Amino acid sequence: xxxxxxxxxxxxxxxxxxxxxxxxxxxxxxxxxxxxxxxxxxxxxxxxxxxxxxxxxxxxxxxxxxxxxxxxxxxxxxxxxxxxxxxxxxxxxxxxxxxxxxxxxxxxxxxxxxxxxxxxxxxxxxxxxxxxxxxxxxxxxxxxxxxxxxxxxxxxxxxxxxxxxxxxxxxxxxxxxxxxxxxxxxxxxxxxxxxxxxxxxxxxxxxxxxxxxxxxxxxxxxxxxxxxxxxxxxxxxxxxxxxxxxxxxxxxxxxxxxxxxxxxxxxxxxxxxxxxxxxxxxxxxxxxxxxxxxxxxxxxxxxxxxxxxxxxxxxxxxxxxxxxxxxxxxxxxxxxxxxxxxxxxxxxxxxxxxxxxxxxxxxxxxxxxxxxxxxxxxxxxxxxxxxxxxxxxxx
Numbered sequence: 001x002x003x004x005x006x007x008x009x010x011x012x013x014x015x016x017x018x019x020x021x022x023x024x025x026x027x028x029x030x031x032x033x034x035x036x037x038x039x040x041x042x043x044x045x046x047x048x049x050x051x052x053x054x055x056x057x058x059x060x061x062x063x064x065x066x067x068x069x070x071x072x073x074x075x076x077x078x079x080x081x082x083x084x085x086x087x088x089x090x091x092x093x094x095x096x097x098x099x100x101x102x103x104x105x106x107x108x109x110x111x112x113x114x115x116x117x118x119x120x121x122x123x124x125x126x127x128x129x130x131x132x133x134x135x136x137x138x139x140x141x142x143x144x145x146x147x148x149x150x151x152x153x154x155x156x157x158x159x160x161x162x163x164x165x166x167x168x169x170x171x172x173x174x175x176x177x178x179x180x181x182x183x184x185x186x187x188x189x190x191x192x193x194x195x196x197x198x199x200x201x202x203x204x205x206x207x208x209x210x211x212x213x214x215x216x217x218x219x220x221x222x223x224x225x226x227x228x229x230x231x232x233x234x235x236x237x238x239x240x241x242x243x244x245x246x247x248x249x250x251x252x253x254x255x256x257x258x259x260x261x262x263x264x265x266x267x268x269x270x271x272x273x274x275x276x277x278x279x280x281x282x283x284x285x286x287x288x289x290x291x292x293x294x295x296x297x298x299x300x301x302x303x304x305x306x307x308x309x310x311x312x313x314x315x316x317x318x319x320x321x322x323x324x325x326x327x328x329x330x331x332x333x334x335x336x337x338x339x340x341x342x343x344x345x346x347x348x349x350x351x352x353x354x355x356x357x358x359x360x361x362x363x364x365x366x367x368x369x370x371x372x373x374x375x376x377x378x379x380x381x382x383x384x385x386x387x388x389x390x391x392x393x394x395x
Contacts, residue, residue, distance in 0.1 A: 036347040044346050045386045051353035052379050053109045056093050091139035092380025098145045099387040126156035141196035186235045187252045190259030198266040214273045230287040232256045245366040248303040254316030261323045285324045296340030300359045312358035315381035
């Protein structure tokens with residue numbers, strides 16, 4: 001009797017473990033049936049925005065490992081997902097829905113945004129759970145872009161984000177990705193902090209914020225870019241100024257792109273650094289256009305056309321090109337590049353409205369995921385680009 005009981009328990013555990021592994025694989029297979037059948041941009045916009053609205057308060061958890069077998073072990077060890085990863089997923093969704101709300105937002109979208117804000121911030125406008133990493137700055141930037149709420153209500157959280165960034169400033173005067181990695185400067189950090197620093201700095205007359213954002217960008221240009229090709233590396237080391245990781249990692253270009261273009265957009269035309277950022281936009285736009293594939297996408301390592309297409313790279317670089325088209329000499333090629341990016345993204349959208357085939361979370365410098373699936377970050381930038389492009393005036 002005891003032996004039978006133990007056998008039943010073991011079989012039940014084996015079934016549960018197998019189900020944890022197999023159910024996501026089945027759902028991906030099922031979700032990809034009839035993928036990419038969108039041909040009308042209005043219908044595509046409605047579908048991806050509906051999914052993004054639903055995800056804002058129920059954001060899919062993004063795995064930090066590539067394991068697809070015995071996933072339960074990662075869950076038990078706490079290696080399945082991390083809160084810092086969720087910050088930039090949620091931030092992108094919010095940025096996308098903010099762009100949508102600038103048009104004719106549905107009541108449901110507005111209510112979902114307010115519900116999200118109430119879940120993150122207390123009655124004093126401060127974080128309910130204070131973030132520890134600078135990843136949170138891109139979420140704070142999204143708060144600054146809201147038009148349907150009083151942003152001053154969240155001043156305490158915005159001020160905390162500025163203090164958090166200052167706590168990560170290193171001896172060279174730029175911001176570290178993590179306090180435990182003070183000798184490295186990551187390209188990711190540009191996307192996390194630069195738009196926030198300039199938006200926050202100009203709003204509250206904090207010139208030091210703007211200077212820090214510009215320095216973060218120009219220092220990376222000096223030490224983290226491949227000369228003549230203007231391709232960012234994954235990171236560089238402060239001690240020897242040597243680049244680290246891949247030149248041309250797709251999402252790395254995406255992080256540089258959104259950090260640069262949104263910082264450029266937020267900086268007043270009269271600011272002394274506007275011309276510096278404009279020249280960076282021009283140089284980077286030429287690089288981005290040069291590596292766009294015939295199908296409108298970019299691959300996960302953009303300098304290798306035969307590598308796999310990455311939707312997260314395509315969405316962020318498409319957004320960059322759309323905004324860069326405001327520069328007169330870049331207007332036509334950048335607008336066309338953005339249009340081609342949207343066309344590709346429509347072809348990789350599931351019937352549910354989820355944009356598929358984004359590269360998974362990066363493990364370390366030079367250690368990249370080989371899983372390609374849905375990513376709320378990509379979803380948010382798809383919503384952002386299509387709603388901005390459908391208005392008569394870009395941005």
